[in-house]
Amino acid sequence: MCSCMVARMSAPTSTPTALSAPAPVRVRPVRTRLFALPEARWAAAATAAFLLALPLQLLGGSAWLWGPLYAAAYLAGGWEPALEGLRALRAKTLDVDLLMIVAALGAASIGQVMDGALLIVIFATSGAVEALATARTEDSVRGLLGLAPPTATRLHPDTGAEETVEAARLAVGDVVLVRPGERVGADGRVLDGASDIDQATITGEPLPVPKGPGDEVFAGTLNGTGALRVRVERDPSDTVIARVVALVEEASRTKAPTQLFVERIEHRYALGMVAATVLVFVVPLAFGAELTGALLRAMTFMIVASPCAVVLATMPPLLSAIANAGRHGVLIKSAVVMEGLGRTDRIAYDKTGTLTEGTPHLTEAVPEPGFSADELLSLAASAEHRSEHPVARAIVAAARDLPREEAYDFRSAPGRGVSATVGGRKVEVGSPEQLGEGEAVPGTDGTAVVVRVDGERAGWLLLADRIRPGAPEAVVALSRLTAAPSVLLTGDNRRAAQAVAGRTGVPSDGVRAGLLPHEKAEAVRDLGGQVLFVGDGVNDAPALAAAHTGVAMGRAGSDLALETADAVLVHDDLTAIPKAVALSRRARRLVVQNLCLAGVFITVLVIWDLVGHLPLPLGVAGHEGSTILVGLNGLRLLRESAWRE
Numbered sequence: 258m259c260s261c262m263v264a265r266m267s268a269p270t271s272t273p274t275a276l277s278a279p280a281p282v283r284v285r286p287v288r289t290r291l292f293a294l295p296e297a298r299w300a301a302a303a304t305a306a307f308l309l310a311l312p313l314q315l316l317g318g319s320a321w322l323w324g325p326l327y328a329a330a331y332l333a334g335g336w337e338p339a340l341e342g343l344r345a346l347r348a349k350t351l352d353v354d355l356l357m358i359v360a361a362l363g364a365a366s367i368g369q370v371m372d373g374a375l376l377i378v379i380f381a382t383s384g385a386v387e388a389l390a391t392a393r394t395e396d397s398v399r400g401l402l403g404l405a406p407p408t409a410t411r412l413h414p415d416t417g418a419e420e421t422v423e424a425a426r427l428a429v430g431d432v433v434l435v436r437p438g439e440r441v442g443a444d445g446r447v448l449d450g451a452s453d454i455d456q457a458t459i460t461g462e463p464l465p466v467p468k469g470p471g472d473e474v475f476a477g478t479l480n481g482t483g484a485l486r487v488r489v490e491r492d493p494s495d496t497v498i499a500r501v502v503a504l505v506e507e508a509s510r511t512k513a514p515t516q517l518f519v520e521r522i523e524h525r526y527a528l529g530m531v532a533a534t535v536l537v538f539v540v541p542l543a544f545g546a547e548l549t550g551a552l553l554r555a556m557t558f559m560i561v562a563s564p565c566a567v568v569l570a571t572m573p574p575l576l577s578a579i580a581n582a583g584r585h586g587v588l589i590k591s592a593v594v595m596e597g598l599g600r601t602d603r604i605a606y607d608k609t610g611t612l613t614e615g616t617p618h619l620t621e622a623v624p625e626p627g628f629s630a631d632e633l634l635s636l637a638a639s640a641e642h643r644s645e646h647p648v649a650r651a652i653v654a655a656a657r658d659l660p661r662e663e664a665y666d667f668r669s670a671p672g673r674g675v676s677a678t679v680g681g682r683k684v685e686v687g688s689p690e691q692l693g694e695g696e697a698v699p700g701t702d703g704t705a706v707v708v709r710v711d712g713e714r715a716g717w718l719l720l721a722d723r724i725r726p727g728a729p730e731a732v733v734a735l736s737r738l739t740a741a742p743s744v745l746l747t748g749d750n751r752r753a754a755q756a757v758a759g760r761t762g763v764p765s766d767g768v769r770a771g772l773l774p775h776e777k778a779e780a781v782r783d784l785g786g787q788v789l790f791v792g793d794g795v796n797d798a799p800a801l802a803a804a805h806t807g808v809a810m811g812r813a814g815s816d817l818a819l820e821t822a823d824a825v826l827v828h829d830d831l832t833a834i835p836k837a838v839a840l841s842r843r844a845r846r847l848v849v850q851n852l853c854l855a856g857v858f859i860t861v862l863v864i865w866d867l868v869g870h871l872p873l874p875l876g877v878a879g880h881e882g883s884t885i886l887v888g889l890n891g892l893r894l895l896r897e898s899a900w901r902e
Contacts, residue, residue: 296337300378300385303334307378314371327365330374334381335361351528359531360563367556376563404477404795405498409442410434412486424476424493431489435480444491447472452483452671453646459497459748459774459796463609463616463722464647464704467672467688483671500775526564534559537867554866557876561862566883570851571596573891578844581900586827587837588811594823596848598806599841600787604735605780605800607792608747608754611810612732612761612831613722615793617647619655623699624716633716635659637708640677640684643667648706649675651720652686674706685709686718703753722753724760731831732762735789738835742767744784746777748796778803791834793818808834836900844894851887858883 310326335358342355361373409424412432419434424442427433432448435441441454453465456478465481468474474487476496493499538555542548575592582589589595609615622630638656641649642664664677664684674687686708689698694707694714703721707714732743744767747754751770758768769780778799781788790797790804798821801807809822810829819825826833862879865871893899 294385294388296381296388297385299333299337300381303330303378303381306330306333307374310374311371324370327370327374331361331365331377334377338381338384351531360559363556363559367553367560369560372560404440405493405496406440406442406477410436427489427493429489429492433487433489435474435485435487437480437482437484439480441474441476441478441480441487443476443487443489443493444496445474445487445489447474448486448488450483450485451673452485453481455479455481457609457794457796463613463749469672481671482669497773497775530559530562533562557871558863558866561866561871561876561880562859563880566855566858566880566887567852570855570887570891571848573888574844574847574851574894575891577892577894578840578899581894581896582833582837582840585833585836585900586811586830587833588825588827589837590823590825594806595841596845597787597841598789598824598838599845601789601806601838602739602786603741603744603784603788604732604739605744605746605784605788605790605804606732606763607777607790607794607797607800608745608749608757609722610793611791611797612725612728612745612757612763614725615722617651617704617720618723619651619718620703620721621719622716623719625714628710628715630716631659633708634718635661636679636682636684636710636715637686637706637718639664639679640667640675640686643677644669644675646675648704648720649686652706652718682710683712703756722757724757725829725831727830727832729761731834734832734835735838736762738838744780745769746772746780746790746800748772748774748777774799789834789838791831792822840894840899843899847891847894851890854890855883855887858886 306326306329310323313323339358361376364373411422427443451469455465459475477498537558541551575595579589622634624633634656638653639661662680667677669675673691676685689695689707698705706718742764745763754770774796781800781803787805789806791808793810795815795817798817801821807822808824809818811825811827812829
């Protein structure tokens with residue numbers, strides 16, 4: 258069993274209206290609560306009973322006080338794995354869970370009641386958290402399916418009459434009406450109408466995209482202020498959103514062979530230990546040994562051969578590293594992830610919301626003769642003040658310290674921009690192409706907005722997505738750790754992607770732009786090796802699942818990205834990733850040290866018990882001593898200095 262910490266983070270969303278731009282689309286899956294799981298309830302009961310019994314025993318209390326409590330811990334934490342183990346025996350298999358139950362009962366039979374109870378509690382707790390992780394993953398996938406609306410407005414092919422139908426019943430060739438503020442019901446192409454659509458869930462683009470006749474739209478994306486007629490071009494079962502779900506599930510299943518390998522090793526070890534214990538008991542009896550002595554030797558063998566030290570050889574270093582990383586804003590979801598993080602040899606990043614902050618900011622105001630930069634920005638902000646478009650918010654934010662005049666006759670045209678009367682002059686702010694200024698756009702790596710006053714161009718406002726603080730340093734550090742160049746995978750256009758790559762240290766030949774979610778996942782798989790992918794959006798979920806290790810941005814990340822990823826950056830600090838990778842590598846070195854130490858102790862004690870006479874107290878002391886020793890060695894990574902090294 259392995260324990261898994263699942264981060265749950267969310268942020269409020271807003272509902273768009275016909276007069277506002279769409280709010281970002283976020284997946285909000287139903288959450289399975291920890292104590293809704295029977296495994297968690299039984300583990301809690303076992304832990305409570307153990308914690309009540311332990312001090313009573315250590316303080317010299319009567320066995321009549323602590324004995325029943327230990328018995329309750331055995332029963333609460335052990336009945337389910339024991340039952341499953343017995344069912345496995347009926348299927349002619351044997352697993353380590355049953356073996357540990359037998360070892361715990363064996364320890365109790367020779368007076369080591371507390372040791373056995375502790376084994377029971379550890380296994381019950383890890384099983385509960387593993388069950389929670391599985392449930393949360395299933396919840397997140399179901400939540401993604403909720404992006405697509407349950408119904409759509411279909412137009413009759415002859416009369417044009419509207420009818421509400423289930424989105425799953427739409428067929429290729431149907432024409433649907435998408436009203437302002439609604440989600441698109443199917444993948445298709447716009448027949449007529451104009452609007453801005455927030456499709457960050459599919460492409461990761463930070464700004465709503467203007468859509469008009471002939472443009473492609475995707476199911477689950479959010480329409481803005483215009484109405485669209487869309488012809489369905491894909492069956493509902495084959496939409497991009499549906500494929501994202503399938504890819505997440507498929508990539509998650511690819512981890513199953515590793516789990517099956519571990520189970521095979523556990524099965525063989527269990528068979529070997531049981532067979533050896535039986536032999537240690539039966540062979541001396543066959544040669545006339547006393548029953549009590551043979552039983553005592555067999556129980557001693559079971560104790561010293563128990564894999565407790567081996568288990569602790571692995572878990573304390575990894576769990577200590579997880580705790581240390583968690584204190585510094587990196588949530589690692591399992592010990593398996595922490596161990597695998599150190600094997601990373603390639604790094605791939607999403608662009609928008611990962612290497613960048615994900616929101617546009619004004620970088621420069623370029624006025625025409627007769628206007629100053631402040632005047633240009635003030636006029637534009639006055640006209641844009643009523644708009645909720647992300648570009649408008651960036652302009653208004655940049656002009657917050659400048660005087661602003663009241664705007665009248667405000668109008669907003671999807672895909673074109675806004676116009677208003679400011680100080681008696683007509684001010685237009687919007688798309689250069691739609692306002693007839695496309696040929697004069699100044700060179701920029703971001704977005705150019707033209708400002709016209711009384712029909713004449715007054716200047717340009719240049720906007721760009723800011724590079725996230727620490728991104729260049731993180732890219733350089735990770736490239737140095739892995740000795741391999743980083744890769745940028747984005748749904749945005751190539752020009753914007755190359756600009757971000759140049760400012761963060763990603764080589765130009767490592768940029769792949771214009772990718773849909775399934776193409777990102779394919780790109781991750783094509784990289785080969787142990788790929789670490791960093792992303793934030795729903796569109797990144799397949800790539801996060803396909804990567805050897807997926808890391809999601811905690812503040813900017815969608816709920817699905819947070820659930821799919823193996824690790825979460827709570828503070829969106831990219832510089833924490835190379836430190837976490839280095840910490841993982843130190844943890845793996847400690848695991849090897851501990852395994853060697855545990856192996857030596859177990860081997861010596863087992864040989865001593867088989868060829869000599871190992872006193873039970875000495876066997877228990879050696880077993881427990883080795884367990885404590887490897888445990889303390891693993892806890893070294895809890896030190897603060899381990900993160901800074």
